[in-house]
Amino acid sequence: MADASVGEGTRESPWNLKTAPGTSEYQMWRDETADPPALVCQVGSTQLKYHLRCVEDLHAMLKARGDWMPLGAADEQKAAVDGTVEAWGRSEGNPVGGWYGLRKGYRGRFGMYLPPLLEALGLAELTHDSRNNRMRAR
Numbered sequence: 001m002a003d004a005s006v007g008e009g010t011r012e013s014p015w016n017l018k019t020a021p022g023t024s025e026y027q028m029w030r031d032e033t034a035d036p037p038a039l040v041c042q043v044g045s046t047q048l049k050y051h052l053r054c055v056e057d058l059h060a061m062l063k064a065r066g067d068w069m070p071l072g073a074a075d076e077q078k079a080a081v082d083g084t085v086e087a088w089g090r091s092e093g094n095p096v097g098g099w100y101g102l103r104k105g106y107r108g109r110f111g112m113y114l115p116p117l118l119e120a121l122g123l124a125e126l127t128h129d130s131r132n133n134r135m136r137a138r
Contacts, residue, residue: 014042017116020071020126020133028117038102041113048109049102050089057095058114059123061088062137071133073112076105085135086111 007015007027014027026043030052037052051057062069072084080087089100089110101107115135118124127133 011040015117015120017113017120019112020115020128021130022128026113028113036102039117043113046106047103048106048113050100050110050114051096051102053095054089054100054110054114055118055121055123057100058085058089059118059137061094062118062124062135065137068134068136071111071115071135073109076101076108078108080108080111084111085115089114 007013009015009028009030011029011031014029016025016027018025024043026041028039028041031038031040032052038049039052039054041048041050070081070084072081072086074080074086080090086108088094090098090107092098094100099107100110115124115126118135119126122138124135124137126135
């Protein structure tokens with residue numbers, strides 16, 4: 001969908017991405033000045049923020065897993081399905097010990113917005129079906 005040459009991952013030159021089904025466009029960029037350093041996701045007028053380290057952490061987890069993993073995107077207020085990228089992004093067993101999302105009320109959707117970025121950076125493969133998409137490490 002997107003490729004790593006589109007944008008540099010800065011606020012001035014963000015990554016322009018599409019969700020796995022290709023139905024929504026959004027932008028992401030690094031904010032290394034934030035405390036903690038953040039990955040900013042701009043979806044229309046809504047801004048979500050995740051720990052910047054989530055890109056490396058998610059890639060490492062997928063490499064260790066070695067197989068396809070369902071995305072399972074869900075809002076913060078909804079439970080994540082076990083065994084999905086979304087569930088891992090809020091699990092006490094991940095490297096940050098809980099939510100990668102930094103903005104209360106907007107901490108979910110990890111499984112929606114992170115996978116296309118990893119694909120654009122060449123770190124993962126992603127399916128692009130209308131529903132139930134999966135990813136695996138490259």
